[in-house]
Amino acid sequence: MWEWLKDNVTLLQVLVSLTxxxxxxxxxQMFAASFRRQTRSSLLITLAxxxxxxxxxxxxxxGSEPAYLMDVLAEFEADGNQTAVSVVDRLELWDKSSDVTTGVSAVGPLTSGSYVDIGSFDNLFARARKRLGTTDATEKAETIKLIAIAATSQARDLxxxxxxxxxxxxxxxxxxxLLPVEVESKQIRSRRKRKKLRALLEExxxxxxxxxxxxxxxxxxxGGPI
Structure with missing residues (x-):
């Protein structure tokens, strides 16, 4: 045994180094995966x-990092048609104040673990009607999909x-x-999809x-993965 070890000491050293x-x-790899999970953005949309x-x-x-809430979109679906509109601004307060620092918009920074009250769903419907100039989308809607969009320091895109x-x-x-469809909010993290978010906001x-x-x-x- 010792003779074999002496004869193959170089091979053993290589095997130990490779191991x-x-x-x-x-x-x-485990450390990198853990770091990505810890720094990954996470926005939640809840009904209270x-x-x-x-x-x-x-x-x-x-998420572990601050985020800047840029917009909240409401997509209404009725008779197979979809209409998406921004509902982040508290339009019901605009006639009372022109100072954006008094809470007329929910746009702004969110520290880790913090939250913002966008408004009641009655408010969201009213804001959509005001922007659209019609009640059809909200009164006939069968579902409403809310999309929260934010910018973070660790992501190049939204x-x-x-x-x-x-x-x-x-x-x-x-x-x-209002009956929630998903148990929790679904995150949009694909780089290609996040680039499309910017184009959507520009539109x-x-x-x-x-x-x-x-x-x-x-x-x-x-039907695909998130």
Whole structure:
């Protein structure tokens, strides 16, 4: 045995070196994956205060880095048609104040773990009607999809998350109930999709609304991974 070890000492040294290198490579991969998870952006969209139209829409930053909330889009779907419009500005307050520092818009920085109250769903519907100049999209809507878009320091492009709600109208009642479709917000992290987010915001700067399924452009493939 000792003779064999002496004769193959060079080979053993090479094998030990290779094994050590493989261990270090595996360790570095685990460390890199853990670091990416810790610094990964995460926006949450939640419904608070009941499932009725007075329920509040809350956007939270659960990432480890600060984020700047740039917009919140509401996409209404009715009769197979989609209409997306920005609802981040509190238009109901614009007639009362022209100072953006008094809360007339939810746009602004969010530290890690902080949140912003976008408004009640009644407010969101009213803002959409005001921008669109019609009630068709909101009164006939079967679902509403909310897309929160933010900028972060660790991402070159914008980041976003979305969540869908079914609009259930009990028979014989004028009230609407919001039934969440997803258990939690779905994150949009694909670099290609995040670039499309910027193009979408640029389009909304020129138009009050976008009449198409925007999640088809910026969201994950239908039935595919997030």
């Amino acid at each position: 050590s290198a493989l261990v270090w490579i595996a360790y570095l 205060g009941g499932r009725g139209p007075t329920g509040r829409c809350i956007v939270s930053n659960m 980041v976003a998350a979305y969540r869908s709600f079914e609009l259930y109208r009990p028979e014989g009642s004028d009230t609407v109930q 909304l700067q020129r138009n009050e609304a976008v009449e198409r399924d925007v999640l088809r452009d910026v969201g994950p493939p239908r």
